[in-house]
Amino acid sequence: MIPVRGVEGQTVLILGLGRSGLTAARAVAAGGGTPLCWDDGAAGRQRAEEEGFTLHDPTRPGALDAVSLLVTSPGIPHLYPAPHKAIAAALRAGVPVDNDIGLFFRSLATGDWDRFDVAPKVVAVTGSNGKSTTSALIAHLLASAGREVQLAGNIGRGVLDIDPPGDGGVVVLELSSYQTDLARALTPDIAVFTNLSPDHLDRHAGLGGYFAAKRRLFAEGGPDRAVIGVDEDEGLFLAGQLSVGPADDRVIRVSSGQKLGGPGWSVSARKGFLSEMRKGRQTASIDLRGVRGLPGAHNHQNACAAYAAVRALGLAPRTIEAGLHSFSGLPHRSxxxxxxxxxxxxxxxxxxxxxxxxxxxxxxxxxxxxxxxxxxxxxxxxxxxxxxxxxxxxxxxxxxxxxxxxxxxxxxxxxxxxxxxxxxxxxxxxxxxxxxxxxxxxxxxxxxxxxxxxxxxxxxxxxxxxxx
The missing domain is CATH 3.90.190.20 (Mur ligase, C-terminal domain)
Structure with missing residues (x-):
């Protein structure tokens, strides 16, 4: 578990008691805070009571007077189409609103890291399609190479439920727009944007709001490296905003279906072949056609994004190629x-x-x-x-x-x-x-x-x- 930092002696209200909510309550308690819990459903409230947590209805008059922070589950609307009444009450009372992703990023680094030879890294993946496969593939490639890795967020375990990473450990997070939209801290070392297509438009009041929620992952914390799918206008725009010039290799452009050129760093797949380009030269090539776990151009885009992320973490192309062939894919995704x-x-x-x-x-x-x-x-x-x-x-x-x-x-x-x-x-x-x-x-x-x-x-x- 990742104990939440900065809540010692404070009262924190947890809204929504599914997997992320109950884990957040435990992590707040582990950090010395006092969690109060609420869920609109009786089943959620019962689960919290069975664990010994105190129930606290945030919509009652004066219920937020002693609360320092409200932590909400991602499925609960905080702005569009209308804020949940408890969140609206917190905002009116001046109580900050966060989610478990924000708590994770503010709590991950500890003094123990000073003793590590290599500081742990966080890779965060967002986008409309392919982010689960890309996240799982990144974790698989790292594990195949013998690296310590944990997969969490919208896939795998809840972010606060993972073990504190060790020396050189990597945490791979899949993050939905619901999670990136609200998190008060977003500071990954490597951030990945797969692609954008219309989805969840009612929750974000349109495509612009949906893209803005994804963009926060890159704008809030400034990752050391950004892997950006540029097959849509939004990705091109995002890559342009993050780069200071054509040769800026802090941005790795990714595409499926077109060959990317220029003096920068890019990874693209065309006709089943992955190509890595740096400074105008091809530095690696992989035949993806025989990779059974990644069929089709959309999965080749996922392969490019994962390849770029683990290359940024120091894996060699041949090591990555071997890992690609041993990837069996995710359930329910091709x-x-x-x-x-x-x-x-x-x-x-x-x-x-x-x-x-x-x-x-x-x-x-x-x-x-x-x-x-x-x-x-x-x-x-x-x-x-x-x-x-x-x-x-x-x-x-x-x-x-x-x-x-x-x-x-x-x-x-x-x-x-x-x-x-x-x-x-x-x-x-x-x-x-x-x-x-x-x-x-x-x-x-x-x-x-x-x-x-x-x-x-x-x-x-x-x-x-x-x-x-």
């Missing part, structure tokens, strides 16, 4: 489930928006596509240019008929409704060379609690169909 009679089954349940689904459709040929669910804003028109590799769509979800209409005439579709029917129909019709791909292009909440549950259902149905 995850290879099975191969039978020449048919490949891939679980990309994490493709919950149109942009991520489009990348999945570009990663494979001869696709039997299982899609559908709770459609997000903007419709499905952006998917239409990527239907060329789709043999047929098998549509699930409570509104499968509407979803199928949104697909239009560009692809043959069958309304299946349930995952069971979709997997059975796709498996029955698939022939050698086909890929049965779950890439829903929609949220899961109409039929499942989360995308993980949806992916697990797909996996179970595939294995049942194949009798494996």
């Amino acid at each position: 995850q290879l489930i099975a191969e039978a009679a020449g048919v490949t089954f891939v679980n990309d349940s994490k493709a919950t928006n149109v942009d991520s689904a489009a990348k999945a459709l570009q990663a494979f040929q001869r696709i039997r596509w299982i899609c559908g669910g709770l459609e997000k804003e903007g419709g499905l028109s952006a998917l239409h240019p990527h239907f060329g590799s789709v043999l047929k769509a098998y549509v699930i979800g409570r509104e499968a008929e509407h979803f199928a209409l949104e697909l239009g005439d560009g692809v043959e579709s069958e309304i299946c409704g349930s995952m069971e029917v979709a997997v059975a129909r796709a498996t029955a019709e698939a022939t050698s060379g086909d890929t049965v791909l779950l890439a829903p292009a929609a949220a899961s909440f109409d039929q499942y609690d989360n995308f993980e549950q949806r992916g697990e259902d797909f996996t179970a149905r595939v294995r049942a169909a194949l009798n494996t």
Whole structure:
């Protein structure tokens, strides 16, 4: 655990008692503070009481009089579309509001670090798509090279729940826009921006607010190195803001699909080959086409970002290449489930928006596509240019008929409704060379609690169909 620093003798209110909230309460207590806990749900309050924490309703008159800090869970709105009433009350009372990410960054470094030969490092990864895979891949590459590493944040353990890093240790954090938007301290040694596409727009009052939340990771603390995906205008803009000139190698530009030039430091993937360029010369090249855990151009972008981050930490190209080949991928993210009679089954349940689904459709040929669910804003028109590799769509979800209409005439579709029917129909019709791909292009909440549950259902149905 990382004890929270600067709270000794203070009363800290913890709002939201899921994984990050309860961990924050424990870490505040470990730092000598007095945590008071609240959750709008009875189950959360019960968990806190079972651990011996004191419940404290922050919306009651005078409830914040003795509170020095409010720590909120990332899922609770603090500004848009409207602040939670407890956060609004804290802001009116002048009580600072933070989250566990802010507490982590202000508490990580201790006097013990003076005895280390190499100070620990923090790599923080944000972006719209690929940040989980990129974070996990960075951690995997470091572990494969024998480095001490911990993976936390929006993936793995809560940030305050990890062990204090040792001599030369690295902490890899995946950070969502909800986490970067509010954290009062953001000081990673290396910050990574994968890409940007519209998401969570209601929470950030539009695309500009969403980008601003991501940008805080780079603007607040000034990382020693910034790895920036420049395939969108926002990434180009961010790289330009952080760099003092074309040869500034504190910014590593990353791209998938275009070769980057110039005198600076860049890592790009084109036609399946990763190239590292420094000072106008190619310094390394890796063939990504045989890396089974990273299929498709979108995963090649993830590979470039992870490669750049670990190169900045001193790993050699050949060491990185070996680590890439041993990476098996993450569950529900272009995850290879099975191969039978020449048919490949891939679980990309994490493709919950149109942009991520489009990348999945570009990663494979001869696709039997299982899609559908709770459609997000903007419709499905952006998917239409990527239907060329789709043999047929098998549509699930409570509104499968509407979803199928949104697909239009560009692809043959069958309304299946349930995952069971979709997997059975796709498996029955698939022939050698086909890929049965779950890439829903929609949220899961109409039929499942989360995308993980949806992916697990797909996996179970595939294995049942194949009798494996």
